[in-house]
Amino acid sequence: MLATHRSDLSLFSAISPVDEAIRAAAYRRLDVLTKPRGALGRLEPLAAQLCAIQKTLGVQIVRPVGIVFAADHGVADRGVSAYPREVTAQMVANFLHGGAAISVLAKLQGIDLWIVDAGVDGDCSDHPRLIEAKIRRGTRNFIDEPAMTPEECTGALRWGRDVVERVMHGGSNTLILGEMGIGNTAAAAMLMHGLTGRELIECVGRGTGLDDNGLERKRQLLAQALKRRAAPQVPLELLAEFGGYEIAMLTGAVLAGAARQALILVDGFTVTVAAALAAQLNSNVLDYCVFGHCSEEHAHRALLEYLQVQPLLDLGMRLGEGSGAALALSLVQAAVALFAEMATFEGAGVSNKDD
């Protein structure tokens, strides 16, 4: 199994580091713009990161693309979510017809939005914005058996890459990643536990809105899965054992986005887990990621801290779909505009305290 995984990993090995010399040059430019040094706060390192990713001081956001990967989870049958499993397919239709939060935000912000059926347990009707990549009608229930086979797992990783290649073709340099899948915070919690070594209880949250009893039940079920098999230490074995098809595709998408030297806007808990997996497979990945927000899902803040990254927004959102990342795009656009268009002290004839 490992050998198979290794050969597939080579698909994603070509991720170059970002350009640290350009990042330093970006900071030098930021320091001569008409503002006190550092006064734009987090927008300054953000602008410098974009320069380092794009390897130029002429940074710009070109045709931002959003992808929502959707799939079902065998574990959802055991009641780890406040919503029934059929909601995944219903929400895919809602994404496509423009009624979901991510649809509205994509329209507002000019994001080119694509929906991927990664493994929905239902038929998603044809639509020009739907990419059919169904691995299976939902994963197996990981409480009883591995969620997916190694072949399914690597197949999903490849799909993630292929979707990114397809939708970013034609010059997009910005990728917004989201997900939909009833039960997927349960899978993400198992993966976080395996990746970080944090106690399971710290990784499990209320998802779409479990009450105290529901949360306790979710924790007990997931603990039961760990009794069947302790979390594997090899990232792709972990992913196959407890993951989801959308999470595997997201992992592939993050790797492919970084390989393309795109800015990757990461959404909430589940997408952050996929980014963490991708970072284990290639340590250059995180330099391409901007974490859009800290969600209300219990473990997200701890996972962001584990990754030593700071999210842009902290608005108590817990919707997924890429909604937090899409919202954060407006801050990224602002950072780019400020960097590109602000006057320098010298150009504007403003006295600098360092003069």
Added chain:
Amino acid sequence: MLATHRSDLSLFSAISPVDEAIRAAAYRRLDVLTKPRGALGRLEPLAAQLCAIQKTLGVQIVRPVGIVFAADHGVADRGVSAYPREVTAQMVANFLHGGAAISVLAKLQGIDLWIVDAGVDGDCSDHPRLIEAKIRRGTRNFIDEPAMTPEECTGALRWGRDVVERVMHGGSNTLILGEMGIGNTAAAAMLMHGLTGRELIECVGRGTGLDDNGLERKRQLLAQALKRRAAPQVPLELLAEFGGYEIAMLTGAVLAGAARQALILVDGFTVTVAAALAAQLNSNVLDYCVFGHCSEEHAHRALLEYLQVQPLLDLGMRLGEGSGAALALSLVQAAVALFAEMATFEGAGVSNKDD
């Protein structure tokens, strides 16, 4: 003096409460949109507040207007800022020529931007976007004497109102407020101390970037001013004693914006002090305010907590100019779009957990 103040207060007394019935109706609508209850986090109370302000569920942002009030401060001569006083006038020119952060953000977000010379110690050259309202070439140094006369103070309040009436004329329903004034965090700190009763030391921060010695010097100078006169308990006496012309105009602008039932997007520490003053003059004011961000200026977080309000962004910005408020406008726009355009569970055929 009090009598004069009272008669001027009547200019601002007609601020109706926001519509709580509409706010409740907005929450009912939010609860049937295709998302788990509350999953949009802070965007939900924000949308409901906008409905309550606009007294309709058909909420929209119409022609957002930004105003930056600029003025100089006598106290700046004593070295309470990292920058020399002439920077105020230089930055006014930079605002008007498009090179400042607020200029860039206003252009990016379609904000109709106006600059007001409230009391700059220098000549601001004619420009169609400059409103000439100079009370005096900077306030007096409040370490030695009152910063302004009562007449100057009420005159500045009226100017704030008149500017709002002028620039919002023609149907704007959204007001973004910013300021520029070397030394004005010193004035704002004195006002916060007077308004909240917090120890002076808790109210004083680094402004545009004082080092430790500069911060200590600023604290000692402000403590000296309090020895000359303890902070008056009457808001307008406090404002005249230690305030600035831009802060007084901002106070008038907040009151006038609320009287017009506009959404008021508040920027950083200095504008929040003006909003706090306005709220003391009319307690309905805060319901019209959205606090765009928490700035890095030391006392801003404590002041927001004192007002029991939560800022939208927390990005370590400390620039003023309305930059944090302008950045937050994109979140307000998103909240409006989500509220107006998302599908309902019933409309989209999505199963709700409460069904």
